[in-house]
Amino acid sequence: MKKGTLKQILLITDGCSNKGEDPAAVAAIANQQGITVNVIGVLDDKQVEDVDGLQEVEDIALSGGGVSQIVYRESLSQTVQMVTKQAMTQTIQGFVNKELKQILGSSQSLEDVEPEKRGEIMEVVEDLGETSDLEVVVLVDTSASMHEKLPTVKESLIDLSISLNSRIGKNRFCIFSFPGKRKDIQKILDWSPQLNSISEVFPKLTSGGITPTGPALREAMYQFGKKSLLRSLRNEDESDVEETGY
Amino acid sequence: MKMNQTWKKQDIDFKPGTLITGKWHNKQYLIKQKLGEGAIGTVYLCETEGKLAALKISEKGTSMTVEVNVLKSLQQVQGRRLGPYLLDVDDWKSPYGTSFSFYVMEYLKGEPMSHFIKKHGSVWIGVFLLQLLEDLEELHRSGWVFGDLKLDNLMVLSSPKRVRWVDVGGTTQQGRAIKEYTEFYDRGYWGLGTRKAEPSYDLFALAMVFLNIYYPKRFERVAQSEKLLFKKLDNVKALEPYRQPLKKAIAGKYQTSDEMKSDVTKLLYQAQNKSRLKKRSKQQNSNIPFYLEIGGISFVALGYYLISLLI
Numbered sequence: 336m337k338k339g340t341l342k343q344i345l346l347i348t349d350g351c352s353n354k355g356e357d358p359a360a361v362a363a364i365a366n367q368q369g370i371t372v373n374v375i376g377v378l379d380d381k382q383v384e385d386v387d388g389l390q391e392v393e394d395i396a397l398s399g400g401g402v403s404q405i406v407y408r409e410s411l412s413q414t415v416q417m418v419t420k421q422a423m424t425q426t427i428q429g430f431v432n433k434e435l436k437q438i439l440g441s442s443q444s445l446e447d448v449e450p451e452k453r454g455e456i457m458e459v460v461e462d463l464g465e466t467s468d469l470e471v472v473v474l475v476d477t478s479a480s481m482h483e484k485l486p487t488v489k490e491s492l493i494d495l496s497i498s499l500n501s502r503i504g505k506n507r508f509c510i511f512s513f514p515g516k517r518k519d520i521q522k523i524l525d526w527s528p529q530l531n532s533i534s535e536v537f538p539k540l541t542s543g544g545i546t547p548t549g550p551a552l553r554e555a556m557y558q559f560g561k562k563s564l565l566r567s568l569r570n571e572d573e574s575d576v577e578e579t580g581y
Numbered sequence: 582m583k584m585n586q587t588w589k590k591q592d593i594d595f596k597p598g599t600l601i602t603g604k605w606h607n608k609q610y611l612i613k614q615k616l617g618e619g620a621i622g623t624v625y626l627c628e629t630e631g632k633l634a635a636l637k638i639s640e641k642g643t644s645m646t647v648e649v650n651v652l653k654s655l656q657q658v659q660g661r662r663l664g665p666y667l668l669d670v671d672d673w674k675s676p677y678g679t680s681f682s683f684y685v686m687e688y689l690k691g692e693p694m695s696h697f698i699k700k701h702g703s704v705w706i707g708v709f710l711l712q713l714l715e716d717l718e719e720l721h722r723s724g725w726v727f728g729d730l731k732l733d734n735l736m737v738l739s740s741p742k743r744v745r746w747v748d749v750g751g752t753t754q755q756g757r758a759i760k761e762y763t764e765f766y767d768r769g770y771w772g773l774g775t776r777k778a779e780p781s782y783d784l785f786a787l788a789m790v791f792l793n794i795y796y797p798k799r800f801e802r803v804a805q806s807e808k809l810l811f812k813k814l815d816n817v818k819a820l821e822p823y824r825q826p827l828k829k830a831i832a833g834k835y836q837t838s839d840e841m842k843s844d845v846t847k848l849l850y851q852a853q854n855k856s857r858l859k860k861r862s863k864q865q866n867s868n869i870p871f872y873l874e875i876g877g878i879s880f881v882a883l884g885y886y887l888i889s890l891l892i
Contacts (some may be wrong), residue, residue, distance in 0.1 A: 428643065450646070501777040
């Protein structure tokens with residue numbers, strides 16, 4: 336069986352969008368393109384729950400077919416990994432469930448299978464999660480209120496790459512921040528298998544006042560297309576080292 | 582499965598006396614008391630067919646299935662019993678219609694290792710260290726890595742005193758990414774290695790287990806973590822005999838638990854031998870009066886003999 340590449344957008348934010356289109360709608364479009372949108376809402380220790388912001392975090396993930404979680408700053412590292420891995424499992428499980436329905440009939444899902452069989456199915460899901468290739472566009476909100484949280488965000492992203500690079504499957508990350516200087520988003524790191532190099536770039540981020548979450552998500556969505564276009568061009572005149580993989 | 586359920590989750594909080602009936606196998610379990618709560622699910626002490634057992638229940642069906650898979654494969658490891666024995670796997674439907682997964686395993690009654698060592702002294706450190714290394718060796722040989730090895734997961738069972746791990750949820754096949762971990766025990770967190778499931782990952786965590794006994798509040802990472810960990814280790818008097826192998830484990834110098842075990846065994850043997858030699862030399866000291874006495878007696882005897890010759 337050929338193992339596909341899982342595509343994810345990971346949005347790290349602390350509040351409500353206030354410019355451009357509805358981020359939940361953009362997330363729904365992304366999901367239709369086979370991209371999963373995960374959202375992590377970061378709270379301050381002092382911050383009283385901002386109900387509107389929290390609701391948006393959940394809505395974006397729901398329509399993006401992904402996972403959402405709201406955390407305090409200290410537990411960000413663990414959460415970033417949990418969310419990413421859980422979303423992978425969820426996506427793969429979605430595929431497997433679809434296949435199961437074709438075999439078992441439309442009313443059946445994993446929960447209607449007896450525990451013994453379920454175990455065997457989960458083994459397949461785990462196996463796919465370990466070996467599939469993964470591409471993540473990380474989208475970091477750098478609006479003013481996020482400023483103090485950025486060092487933690489940086490650490491947790493490095494940590495994420497340690498975790499994911501311990502898998503058998505290959506990984507690629509790229510990082511964008513929003514709002515950008517002139518555009519909606521600004522590239523921090525181009526597609527790369529490691530995130531160690533972000534240490535230098537991260538402190539230079541400036542924070543702005545607006546939060547254009549919707550437009551930023553749309554831009555992030557296009558990054559997947561761009562890369563595959565570039566790669567297909569490159570592959571025409573080069574032997575495809577990437578595909579054979581070492 | 583949504584993670585945001587942690588925010589609005591329906592807590593499963595069974596009162597003692599609740600009866601749980603499995604959906605598939607129809608077995609009944611009478612809840613006795615809550616034993617503990619983790620990231621995935623709650624563990625209860627329960628009674629079934631007149632016997633005590635531990636029941637873990639959670640609404641995270643997939644994570645539970647993964648744990649059950651691990652328990653099942655550990656059961657196939659021959660000889661030593663590495664995890665708790667699995668008795669039943671089933672689903673339970675709450676009166677409100679929500680479906681929960683649960684599994685039932687043997688109830689291991691014991692004392693947390695940290696309590697035990699505090700109560701009975703640091704002599705037991707060497708014993709438990711060796712026991713854990715033996716178990717790890719067995720586990721690694723069968724292709725697994727424990728992953729989430731931590732102090733809270735270690736219990737000392739009485740008669741004979743044996744340390745056993747109680748939660749095997751993080752156990753991962755070798756070569757894959759560690760499934761579950763706790764930062765303090767994770768070499769990735771300290772910047773001292775990957776999160777790939779390999780024997781040396783467990784050995785690092787094992788060293789941290791013994792540090793955690795003496796630093797119950799734990800501590801945080803710094804830029805040069807290895808130095809910090811070594812310093813913390815040097816500051817604990819009780820760990821002095823094992824300093825060298827523990828440091829090697831932290832630095833990732835052991836490829837297998839067998840290598841570490843033989844180092845620890847050697848050290849233990851040397852330490853015992855030293856104390857034995859000390860005792861023996863003490864005994865020799867106490868022999869001196871005895872020789873003096875013998876000398877004195879023979880001197881007197883010689884005197885009498887000489888006198889008898891003269892007469």
